[in-house]
């Protein structure tokens with residue numbers, strides 16, 4: 001969670017009053033601070049690259065806005081993509097294909113062919129995918145996603161590395177997978193695992209690195225494969241609560257790189273952070289449109305719901321919230337901050353002590369950069385909102401608000417229903 005500057009009781013982001021941004025661009029709106037994106041990227045890249053050659057594959061599922069991708073392209077980042085749509089966005093943002101690693105699950109032949117066409121390296125998730133890829137191409141560099149049987153994460157829905165999940169080649173089949181890849185004339189250059197998301201502890205990363213290192217050693221001794229990279233996936237958590245500590249990046253980098261460089265001849269370490277790079281760079285600004293006192297509680301009705309930020313409703317996630325135009329006023333009443341979606345589960349925050357609210361106040365929901373806009377929807381036929389980039393006192397619109405026409409554009413009414 002970032003500390004925001006306060007001037008005259010107003011929250012400042014990127015040198016601009018949040019309330020002024022809300023007025024200029026309308027709400028709801030995601031506001032991203034460019035400097036914060038650059039800082040986060042540099043922090044993680046430098047922590048690892050000081051110790052061994054490092055490649056950061058930004059997990060663009062967290063936020064795939066083209067302007068955000070441009071910033072990371074300028075920083076020298078590479079990409080973890082999970083769909084052909086993400087690949088296309090990254091190519092259009094200026095990433096060359098060799099800076100993209102595609103890690104899909106349940107990948108169709110159609111998608112495999114499109115990736116081969118675009119020269120994007122594929123991180124294979126299953127034996128079926130390997131055999132199907134061999135029907136399309138050979139001689140390509142590939143890597144494998146292993147199920148490491150090490151899972152972690154802030155919610156059961158985001159634990160991906162546990163044995164029971166759908167992801168990766170089972171640990172006991174991974175050596176056979178490389179042997180088969182060689183038979184099929186592929187060149188296996190990497191080994192990957194991803195434990196889950198929102199992991200605040202170094203331990204699970206050390207554990208998964210141990211598993212990856214022991215597989216890399218077996219690949220060397222049994223098949224003579226010297227890997228170009230070992231990819232420990234993403235999942236580095238960020239503090240969403242005010243009293244949480246950030247990940248100790250130096251310790252994490254030490255634990256991971258010492259294991260890889262002492263235990264294998266792999267040349268590079270790869271990481272795939274999404275949340276760590278973009279999560280705390282962005283606030284969601286939403287206006288109080290309605291206030292309701294019920295026998296049990298106060299509801300602050302705002303113009304963003306789970307269509308705009310789904311994490312609280314979907315994962316029960318906590319996002320810190322403040323009143324951008326009453327930034328330093330003391331808390332007076334406890335509110336649930338709820339949206340316009342017709343479901344009881346539609347909330348952004350519960351039981352928050354805030355200054356007394358009035359219609360028109362602007363609520364800032366923190367840490368909305370990762371899995372915020374990218375998981376937003378048009379549920380209840382509500383157009384997706386604008387995104388704005390701020391930097392040192394100036395702002396740019398980086399995504400236009402959708403219109404009702406945008407929502408209806410793809411619908412078709414058969415002519416027989418028009419009579």
Ligand SMILES: Cc1ncc(COP(=O)(O)O)c(C=O)c1O
Nearest residue numbers: 059194197234235272273274275
């Ligand atoms: C394979 C893979 N890599 C990286 C990530 C990024 O995770 P995070 O944003 O938590 O760093 C994910 C998230 O789902 C993933 O599935």
